[in-house]
Amino acid sequence: MKRSKLFLALICILSTLPLVFCACGECEHSWDKGFVAKAPTTTQKGYTIYTCTDCGEMKSEEIPMLTHVEHTYTKQIWGGDETYHWFKCDFDDCQVTTNKTEHTFVDKFGGGMICQVCRMDKKGS
Ligand SMILES: [Zn+2]
Numbered sequence: 001m002k003r004s005k006l007f008l009a010l011i012c013i014l015s016t017l018p019l020v021f022c023a024c025g026e027c028e029h030s031w032d033k034g035f036v037a038k039a040p041t042t043t044q045k046g047y048t049i050y051t052c053t054d055c056g057e058m059k060s061e062e063i064p065m066l067t068h069v070e071h072t073y074t075k076q077i078w079g080g081d082e083t084y085h086w087f088k089c090d091f092d093d094c095q096v097t098t099n100k101t102e103h104t105f106v107d108k109f110g111g112g113m114i115c116q117v118c119r120m121d122k123k124g125s
């Protein structure tokens with residue numbers, strides 16, 4: 001049930017809180033359908049803005065990032081563990097990898113060993 005604006009105003013007068021705070025705390029918002037203020041991409045979230053048809057308050061809601069259809073590895077982001085290295089998908093939140101191969105360790109200048117492919121130091125050397 002919606003409370004009337006008069007009732008809201010009365011509460012605001014009785015309250016010591018600022019009007020704006022009081023109103024947003026007391027209105028049982030009825031949000032409109034909203035509009036997309038920023039469309040999501042595969043790397044950035046978007047958001048929708050909703051406006052309350054009663055009090056005019058606005059709120060935004062995140063739209064999750066688009067999931068990409070195809071994994072690409074053009075940035076050549078290396079990932080690896082102690083034995084293998086691989087390419088990580090270009091998209092930050094994607095955990096898909098490709099080309100998993102063993103490191104090719106060579107002697108590193110100044111001691112230790114380094115993979116000549118992904119430049120990762122060999123651990124424990
Ligand atoms: Zn409202």
Ligand SMILES: [Zn+2]
Nearest residue numbers: 071089094096
């Ligand atoms: Zn991916």
Ligand SMILES: [Zn+2]
Nearest residue numbers: 085103115118
């Ligand atoms: Zn490697």
